[in-house]
Structure formats: C-alpha cells, structure tokens
Amino acid sequence: MGKPKKMTLSRKHNFTGWVFLAPGAFLIFVMSFVPMVRALLLSFKTGVGADMKPCGIMNYTRMFQDAVFVQSIKNTFFYLIIQVPIMLIFALILASILNNKNLRFKGLFRTMIFLPCATSLVAYAVIFRSLFANNGIINLLLVNIGILDQPYSFLTHTWSARIVIIIALLWRWTGYNMVFYLSGLQNIEYSVYEAAKIDGASAVQTFFKITIPLLKPTILLTAIMSTNGTLQLFDESVNLTDGGPANASITMSHYIYNMSFKYVPNFGYAAAMSFLILVLVAVLAFLQMKVGDKRD
Amino acid sequence: MTKGKKFGMYLFLCIVSFISVFPLYWMVSAATNKSAEVVAGRLIPGGYFFENLKNLLANQNVGRALGNSFKYAIILTIISLIVSSLAGYGFEIYHDKAKDTVMSIILLAMMVPFVATMIPLFQMFSTAGWLNTTIGFILPTVSTPFLIMMFRQSARSFPHDIMEAARIDGLSEIRIFFQMFIPTMRSTYAAAMTITFMNAWNSYLWPKVIMTDSTSQTMPMVVANLTQGYVTDYGMLMLAVLICTLPTAIVFFCLQNAFAEGITGAVK
Numbered sequence: 001m002g003k004p005k006k007m008t009l010s011r012k013h014n015f016t017g018w019v020f021l022a023p024g025a026f027l028i029f030v031m032s033f034v035p036m037v038r039a040l041l042l043s044f045k046t047g048v049g050a051d052m053k054p055c056g057i058m059n060y061t062r063m064f065q066d067a068v069f070v071q072s073i074k075n076t077f078f079y080l081i082i083q084v085p086i087m088l089i090f091a092l093i094l095a096s097i098l099n100n101k102n103l104r105f106k107g108l109f110r111t112m113i114f115l116p117c118a119t120s121l122v123a124y125a126v127i128f129r130s131l132f133a134n135n136g137i138i139n140l141l142l143v144n145i146g147i148l149d150q151p152y153s154f155l156t157h158t159w160s161a162r163i164v165i166i167i168a169l170l171w172r173w174t175g176y177n178m179v180f181y182l183s184g185l186q187n188i189e190y191s192v193y194e195a196a197k198i199d200g201a202s203a204v205q206t207f208f209k210i211t212i213p214l215l216k217p218t219i220l221l222t223a224i225m226s227t228n229g230t231l232q233l234f235d236e237s238v239n240l241t242d243g244g245p246a247n248a249s250i251t252m253s254h255y256i257y258n259m260s261f262k263y264v265p266n267f268g269y270a271a272a273m274s275f276l277i278l279v280l281v282a283v284l285a286f287l288q289m290k291v292g293d294k295r296d
Numbered sequence: 297m298t299k300g301k302k303f304g305m306y307l308f309l310c311i312v313s314f315i316s317v318f319p320l321y322w323m324v325s326a327a328t329n330k331s332a333e334v335v336a337g338r339l340i341p342g343g344y345f346f347e348n349l350k351n352l353l354a355n356q357n358v359g360r361a362l363g364n365s366f367k368y369a370i371i372l373t374i375i376s377l378i379v380s381s382l383a384g385y386g387f388e389i390y391h392d393k394a395k396d397t398v399m400s401i402i403l404l405a406m407m408v409p410f411v412a413t414m415i416p417l418f419q420m421f422s423t424a425g426w427l428n429t430t431i432g433f434i435l436p437t438v439s440t441p442f443l444i445m446m447f448r449q450s451a452r453s454f455p456h457d458i459m460e461a462a463r464i465d466g467l468s469e470i471r472i473f474f475q476m477f478i479p480t481m482r483s484t485y486a487a488a489m490t491i492t493f494m495n496a497w498n499s500y501l502w503p504k505v506i507m508t509d510s511t512s513q514t515m516p517m518v519v520a521n522l523t524q525g526y527v528t529d530y531g532m533l534m535l536a537v538l539i540c541t542l543p544t545a546i547v548f549f550c551l552q553n554a555f556a557e558g559i560t561g562a563v564k
Contacts, residue, residue, distance in 0.1 A: 017387075032408050252411075
C-alpha cells in the first residue's frame with residue numbers, strides 16, 4: 001500500500017471522529033459555555049424582563065450588602081464545612097469495614113447503607129421534614145423517653161433547622177461516597193493488608209498508613225464533588241425547611257431561584273450571584289487539587 | 297480480631313444500616329396508615345393504603361405527573377446514551393491532539409454549576425418556545441461531560457484488531473460502532489443508563505424553572521406541591537413519596553451494581 005493512500009485513509013478517519021463527537025460536544029458548548037458567557041454579560045445589567053440596562057458592577061456591590069444573600073453564603077459554607085468532612089470520614093470508615101474479607105452479610109450491609117441513594121432529593125427532603133415535624137416521630141420518641149418535655153419545633157428554630165439539613169444530607173450521601181471508596185479499595189491488593197497485619201500493625205494504623213494514602217485520588221475526587229454539590233444545594237433547602245425560619249437555613253441556589261422566579265424577576269442580579277457560585281466552585285476545586293498534590 | 301471488637305463492628309454496621317433503612321421503612325408504613333395513626337407513632341403497615349390513594353388522586357393528578365416523568369426520563373436517557381457514547385467513542389478511537397484539547401475543554405464544563413447557566417437557559421428556551429416541552433426538559437443535560445468521559449474510558453478497552461478486521465470486511469465506521477461497539481460495551485451502557493435515568497427522574501430545579509404549566513409537571517414536583525399547606529396528611533403525602541421513589545428503587549434493586557459502576561464509572 002502506497003504512502004498517499006494511507007494518508008487519505010487516516011484523514012478520512014480523522015474526519016469520521018469529528019462527526020462522531022460533534023453532536024455531544026456541540027450540545028455541551030451551547031448548553032454550558034454559551035449560557036455561562038451570557039450569564040456574565042447579564043450580571044452587568046439591571047431591569048425587569050426584556051427591559052435591561054447596563055449598570056456596571058452595581059449587582060456585584062449590591063450582593064454583599066444584601067443581608068439575605070450574605071446569610072445564604074454563611075449557611076452554604078456552614079453546610080460545607082460541617083457536613084462534607086463528617087460525611088467523607090464516615091464513608092471511609094464504613095468502606096474500610098465493608099472491605100474486610102472475613103465480614104459476613106457484606107452485600108446486605110452494603111445494600112442497606114447504599115439504599116438512601118435510591119430516593120429522589122425531593123422525596124427524602126419531604127421524608128425528613130415529616131420525621132422532624134412537630135408531630136413527627138422524632139419528637140414522639142424524644143418525648144416518650146423523657147429527653148424532651150414537649151415537642152420541639154426543629155424546623156422553626158435557626159440552629160436546629162440547619163442541623164436537620166445536615167443530618168438529612170449525611171443520610172442521603174454517605175452511602176454514595178462509600179461506594180467510591182469501596183471501588184477504590186478493590187484496586188488495593190489484599191496482600192498489602194495481610195503484610196501489615198503480619199508486621200503487627202493495628203487496625204487504626206492500617207487505616208491511616210495504608211487505606212488513606214492509597215485512596216488519596218478518590219478522596220480528592222469525592223471532596224471536589226461534594227463541595228461542588230453543596231455549593232449548589234437547592235432541593236433540600238426548598239423542601240425540607242423552605243429556607244426558614246426567616247431565611248436562616250436558605251442556600252445560595254435557593255435564594256437565586258427566588259430572586260429569579262419567585263419574587264419580581266431580577267435576572268441581572270441573580271446572574272451576578274450565580275457567577276459568584278461559579279467562581280467559588282472553581283477556586284475551591286483548584287485549592288483542593290493543590291492540597292491534594294502537596295501531600296505526595 | 298478479638299470477639300469484643302468483632303461484636304462492636306457488627307453492632308456499628310447494624311446501627312448504621314438501621315438508620316439508613318428506617319426513614320424508608322417509615323415512608324412505606326405511613327403510606328398504608330391513616331394520618332392520625334402515623335402521628336400517633338404507628339410503625340406497622342396498616343390497611344389504609346387505598347383510602348390514601350383515593351385522597352391523593354383527588355388532590356393531585358398523579359397519573360399525568362408519572363406519565364410526564366417517565367416520558368422525559370426515558371427520552372432523555374435514550375438520546376443521551378447515543379449522543380454521549382458516540383462522542384466518547386469518537387474522542388478515543390480517532391483521538392489526536394486537537395480532539396484531546398476539545399475533550400479537556402469539555403471537562404471544564406463539569407465545573408460549571410447549574411445555577412450559573414439556569415437563567416440564560418430559561419431565557420433562550422422561552423424565546424425558542426420550549427417551555428413545558430420534552431425538548432426543553434432534556435436539552436441541558438442530554439450531553440454531559442461525565443458520560444462522555446465514561447464512554448471514552450470504556451472505548452479504551454475496545455480491541456483495535458477487531459476494528460481492523462471489520463474494516464477489511466468492508467464494514468463502515470458507523471456500522472462498526474452500532475454492530476460491534478455497542479454490543480461489546482453492554483455493561484457500560486447499563487451503568488450509564490441507570491445513572492442517567494435516575495438523574496433525570498430525580499431532577500427538580502430545572503423542571504421547576506421550565507415546567508411552568510401544571511399539565512407538564514413531574515412527579516417530584518407533585519410531591520413538593522403536597523407539602524404546601526397548613527395541615528399535612530401524612531398518609532397521603534408518604535404515598536406520593538413512595539410512588540415517586542418506586543421507579544428509582546426498582547432500578548436500584550435490579551441494577552445495583554450497574555448503578556454503583558455508573559456513579560464511579562468515569563473515574564477508573
């Protein structure tokens with residue numbers, strides 16, 4: 001076969017490749033990057049509906065004086081800082097227990113702990129709202145065993161509302177992250193653990209000296225995903241606490257939604273706030289990757 | 297391991313499993329009981345299921361919402377699988393420098409939060425007349441970096457000799473994809489299918505934005521509607537939650553391993 005013919009063949013295949021990936025790549029371009037740029041442009045405008053005027057950086061200065069938005073940032077970061085580490089540590093512990101070769105009923109335990117992932121976010125938010133309601137089963141239990149004298153209104157008190165959201169998030173997502181760690185652990189040779197055991201390493205030492213270092217890439221990935229997800233928290237804030245009491249548990253996405261579609265729509269201002277989330281996601285992912293690299 | 301330690305480990309697992317399962321058990325039991333009994337703390341399934349169902353159907357158009365949810369989720373899953381696997385395959389099998397660059401740009405889209413694109417998308421879609429339509433529901437998530445990456449990873453294991461042999465036999469490139477790649481990668485498709493269907497079924501923010509008409513509402517939206525009001529009928533509410541959860545729960549139980557592979561799929 002001559003050289004020119006080979007060239008045309010590979011050029012043809014090169015073109016075929018572009019045809020194959022074109023629809024998918026085009027859709028991502030139009031559905032993610034184009035709106036992102038439009039959101040940025042929109043964030044420098046103000047007005048209602050189609051009647052938008054340029055306003056410089058007014059939207060950006062406004063949001064830091066907006067008490068509700070500042071509250072929503074604080075709430076979101078509270079969820080992030082408290083919930084994500086607890087969840088990841090818990091998921092790691094569960095995964096390393098379930099990875100034990102001699103454990104019985106392993107599949108059953110895994111299925112049960114993973115089961116919350118089968119529920120939709122709205123569904124579990126509504127379940128937790130009912131469990132923690134004034135006349136819900138948690139109050140009934142606490143009153144019956146004598147911890148409380150009368151039902152405590154978890155969802156209408158500032159801190160308890162936030163903590164209920166964290167409990168709900170832990171319930172829904174711990175098993176999800178555990179599955180990542182389990183699949184990561186399967187790639188670690190069991191003989192490594194056996195060798196550690198022969199050398200007299202305790203379970204705690206094995207966990208810190210073998211499991212965590214070898215799972216580092218997976219831990220980094222789950223940390224980035226959880227951070228990303230928490231910064232965009234919406235369904236729980238809407239359906240569990242409705243952002244209440246008095247916006248004490250509202251998340252950034254929930255407030256942006258309200259600003260765009262619930263109150264008099266102010267797309268320019270909402271776009272500016274949403275752009276802040278984009279920057280936060282990017283910065284935090286970058287920082288986490290940096291920290292992840294350093295420990296090498 | 298000592299006996300005490302072993303006992304502690306099983307006890308711990310049992311407690312965690314109990315906490316994981318209890319809210320779902322409570323949902324099922326509440327769906328079959330009268331609201332007053334649920335509030336009184338009854339935890340055994342009762343005989344009030346059909347009464348709850350009657351109340352629920354009188355209150356919300358569950359049939360329509362279920363139909364909508366199935367329609368949106370199934371169409372989205374089918375198109376998404378075709379588009380993403382074609383793209384993943386194209387990126388891997390015919391890869392060169394330019395395509396790798398495009399791929400890394402696409403991966404950046406993973407970092408773009410949905411709220412940051414939601415408002416322009418809403419504007420674009422309302423101008424295009426896509427509010428309350430299936431195309432409006434599916435377009436933003438029909439092609440995702442995650443799925444493309446997942447299919448790209450799996451295409452890596454697609455043997456090149458088979459492709460060469462097929463080419464010599466005169467099979468066109470697109471037929472190699474449909475007749476050889478898809479059947480070989482059945483497990484990747486199963487994983488991608490479960491994850492896409494579940495995400496589509498569970499999505500809430502985007503439908504809430506774009507489905508402005510009550511006739512196009514999805515099942516999660518109907519559940520959310522039921523919580524608006526002063527007195528909650530727990531039996532009816534939990535029945536709605538149960539109906540909303542059943543399809544994903546069935547997928548979960550039938551395809552648990554595919555689902556686990558789906559969420560971790562692109563990582564390997």
